[in-house]
Amino acid sequence: MSETRLKILQYITGIGLFLLVGTHLIVSHLSGGEPTAWESIAERASSSFWLAFYVLLLIFGLYHGLHGLRTIIIESIPRLPAKVVDWTLVTAGIAIFGYAAYIPISAF
């Protein structure tokens, strides 16, 4: 994929994260009640809406974070071949996604 497309995806995921993380912060930290209580967690875990929400948040967050990290690494250590950086981050991203998506899916 070209650098321009990767950057456009960075913008799209950035806008998506603004909405998704904003909602997550409001629901989990700024709203009343006990959002981190086990009952509240279990209630959200059984909802297909929240499952889709968290998986989408995870995909957007991983892409945005790892692409940002890639930009910093490639710019700061230009000797490193870009393909090595790309494949390392893609592998790390898939591993983190597998672990992090397993939690809400297994609780659903």
Added chain:
Amino acid sequence: METKASEKGHLPNRLGIKGWVWGGNYTLERYLYTLHRLTGLGLLLYITLHLAMNGFRLGGVESWEDLMSVFGMSGFKVGEYLVAAAFIFHALNGGRLMLQHLGYTLGKPKPPVYPYVDSMRRRRPIVWVMLASIMALAIYVLVAFVT
């Protein structure tokens, strides 16, 4: 190294990470860029820890409540607020960067009349609007955290 960089059509990055802090007569926007990267790395570290902590949910009620009792301590509350503040800064500054990269808020071209003002040194109202919005939101979230 220089040959490789020039082959790709880029100038070599001689300053490396040191260039984030100082590389000459930097403007406010350049320091906002440094802060954007620092908050981005901080948020990435937080998200990694957050995802690892989420794994405690698989251990059942006791495991989860033990973890939550640790996070109820005041030190973690301060950390939680710093994460929220970093998110506010990163999100709003990211929006500004996006608009500038796409050329929307760069301002109209001006004739080169002395004293010359290059694009990096031009004062843009969007920077001050953004900083005011960050301050307002950070204070709002602080009040929400405290109360």
